[in-house]
Amino acid sequence: MRRMAVPPQRRSQLLRGVLDLCLLAVVDEEPAYGYEMTKRLKARGLSIVGEGSIYPLLGRLEREGLVDTHRAASDGGPPRKYYRTSREGQRELAAGVSEWRAARDAIDGVLGLAEAKVEAEV
Amino acid sequence: MDPFVKRCRREWRRLRVPDAVANEMATELETDLEEARAEGASAEEVLGSGVFDPRAFAESWADERGVIPPPASRSRLSWRSPMLAAIIALTAIAAVGAGMVLASRVAPRSVTIAAGPPFAYFRPDLRDCPPLAPPYPPPPNVRACVVQGEVIRGQTIMRGPSLALREMFAAKPRSRLYPVGWILLIVGAGGIILVLLAARIAGTRSRHRTEVNGPMGGESDSV
Numbered sequence: 001m002r003r004m005a006v007p008p009q010r011r012s013q014l015l016r017g018v019l020d021l022c023l024l025a026v027v028d029e030e031p032a033y034g035y036e037m038t039k040r041l042k043a044r045g046l047s048i049v050g051e052g053s054i055y056p057l058l059g060r061l062e063r064e065g066l067v068d069t070h071r072a073a074s075d076g077g078p079p080r081k082y083y084r085t086s087r088e089g090q091r092e093l094a095a096g097v098s099e100w101r102a103a104r105d106a107i108d109g110v111l112g113l114a115e116a117k118v119e120a121e122v
Numbered sequence: 123m124d125p126f127v128k129r130c131r132r133e134w135r136r137l138r139v140p141d142a143v144a145n146e147m148a149t150e151l152e153t154d155l156e157e158a159r160a161e162g163a164s165a166e167e168v169l170g171s172g173v174f175d176p177r178a179f180a181e182s183w184a185d186e187r188g189v190i191p192p193p194a195s196r197s198r199l200s201w202r203s204p205m206l207a208a209i210i211a212l213t214a215i216a217a218v219g220a221g222m223v224l225a226s227r228v229a230p231r232s233v234t235i236a237a238g239p240p241f242a243y244f245r246p247d248l249r250d251c252p253p254l255a256p257p258y259p260p261p262p263n264v265r266a267c268v269v270q271g272e273v274i275r276g277q278t279i280m281r282g283p284s285l286a287l288r289e290m291f292a293a294k295p296r297s298r299l300y301p302v303g304w305i306l307l308i309v310g311a312g313g314i315i316l317v318l319l320a321a322r323i324a325g326t327r328s329r330h331r332t333e334v335n336g337p338m339g340g341e342s343d344s345v
Contacts, residue, residue: 035154035168042167049164053172053179055151059187081150 021096031084133180143189208317216310222303
């Protein structure tokens with residue numbers, strides 16, 4: 001069976017639509033600074049290597065009031081900038097998760113049919 | 123300072139991001155990169171693909187944060203100072219020229235009108251008029267003497283217009299200030315008009331570019 005190579009930009013396109021939700025979810029659990037967020041995402045299987053940076057995205061979330069920020073002392077270094085979800089961010093996260101699940105289920109339905117067809121041909 | 127952060131700071135300075143905001147972003151970036159280095163992680167694990175283009179990364183971050191002044195004000199600010207300086211300089215030139223023209227207009231003046239060769243001209247300053255020679259009588263309503271034949275070097279010869287106009291353009295300056303003054307006045311006034319026209323055209327083009335390209339933001343380096 002010939003395997004179709006997944007275009008590298010498809011993953012980027014998929015991530016582009018949901019990375020803001022992922023960041024909100026990460027900081028909703030517990031406030032975090034930028035690098036800490038990338039570590040938590042990586043621990044959950046989502047690496048941003050080869051993708052865009054999260055900092056502009058954090059800037060947008062901050063500008064839109066979806067996250068609050070505060071400075072907290074770090075171990076012997078300068079104070080770090082921590083992000084956490086605001087009330088508006090929590091509402092946005094809930095709505096986004098709901099949309100994602102709906103889209104995911106719909107796409108799973110379509111891809112499930114395609115997968116069954118491919119297996120049948122093989 | 124980390125070289126990447128240094129390049130970002132340079133870009134924020136170019137974009138006129140407020141210093142306090144630029145310092146905050148630089149500190150945030152510096153501390154994260156430092157921690158990543160200490161843990162053996164690469165800069166790409168912190169910055170993603172933004173690590174390969176510090177300028178684009180810095181601009182994208184500042185744009186998404188909404189801390190870049192609008193393009194129109196930036197461009198206005200960039201050419202406003204030279205434009206003002208040019209207008210002030212040209213106004214000064216025109217003023218000096220006007221002063222020279224006024225200062226050099228001294229009586230007595232003599233006027234030459236073209237009445238067919240040889241020329242006749244007036245000498246309003248003369249009280250005792252030499253005898254007239256036909257066929258060049260003075261024009262009506264002019265109390266002046268007509269001296270035939272002599273053409274004073276440097277006088278302007280006019281045809282047709284009124285005596286007042288002839289007097290103005292035919293005035294014989296006592297010094298060379300008069301023509302120089304007129305030149306400066308025309309250069310100054312003309313230059314001011316040209317600068318204002320250029321400013322108007324530049325302003326129109328800047329507004330047109332903003333409408334075509336759309337507002338900044340929306341497209342960012344973030345995934």
